[in-house]
Amino acid sequence: MKLGILMSGQGAQKVGMGADLYEQVPVYKETIDEASKVLGYDIMSTIVNDEENVKQTQYTQPAILAMSTAIYRSLADVMPTPQATLGLSLGEYSALVAANVLDFDQAMAIIKDRGAYMQTAGEENPGKMVAVMTDDQDLVVDTIKTLQAAGKKVYPANYNTFNQLVIGGVADDVNQAMQALTEAGVARMVELPVSGPFHTPLMDPAAKQLTERLADEQFAPMALDVYSNTTGQKFTDVKETLLEQIVSPTYFAQALQAMVDDGIDTLIEFGPSDTLYKFARKIVGKDVKRYKVTDFKTYQEVREMLAATE
DSSP, X not given: OOEEEEEOOTTOOOTTTTHXXXXXXXXXXXXXXXXXXXXXXXXXXXXXXXXXXGGSHHHHHHHHHHHHHHHHHHTTTTSOOOSEEXXXXXXXXXXXXXXXXXXXHHHHXXXXXXXXXXXXXXXXXXXXXXXXEOSOHHHHHHHHHHHHHTTOOEEEEEEEEXXXXXXXEOHHHHHHHHHHHHHTTOOEEEXXXXXXOTTSGGGHHHHHHHXXXXXXXXXXXXXXXXXOTTTSSBOSSHHHHHHHHTTSOBOHHHHHHHHHHTTOOEEEEESSSOHHHHHHHHHHOTTSEEEEXXXXXXXXXXXXXXXXXX
């Protein structure tokens, strides 16, 4: 088994996420409690069981990082050392924790601030994000370029799969892009429930704040390969990439393809949902085994699978 770990990004959150793991898996509970101490509030009561806070970027990001890391730690005793890891946006921090580049407490403190920066930027520069379902992503990019030339603020934001490209920007400008794409023959587009136009230049205020925040942070050498969805390749300059990430498109599809091309044959997603597990099916095909751990049931299933392969 050449194992690659996928770490969930923002958008995967839901009320009650990980509650059954917290109740039944001691290592999971210990990790969540450790994160709560760093944050200065209880994750379970403040976020996981709060229908409003779980939707807020400043709370969602720390909660997902804590959950993904807690699952990773909970399976460490039966899991072979991963060959590589990859996270979607926020999930890159979870991936860097798994690779020992970031200390967990260090990552929690950074994400507490990053989430607050991004929420504020989203409130100051409101917008929307829409997933465009088409194999012709060049059409989407060309349409956006035409609108940008006319002064519109709409941008490619997430290359999730090779037939799903999320666009984001000022709401009216995104609506114009949707109209133009509909006229060009795109049949399916889905508006996303997010609190800001993430991974677009409208997040520049957050990027500037994060630049100052990370100025004195130290990063350790990588214990395993970490692929970046900002570049689509392995991380080289961690700090620079994390700063670019906030205002740049994500290339999850390209990064996952690169990881599998380098030999990964088994993928497991850790987090509140199976979004990346589903993306993987569309990106790399059936020959790569896929699993996910989102709750206690799937934790037990994956734990048994890993124990059987020892």
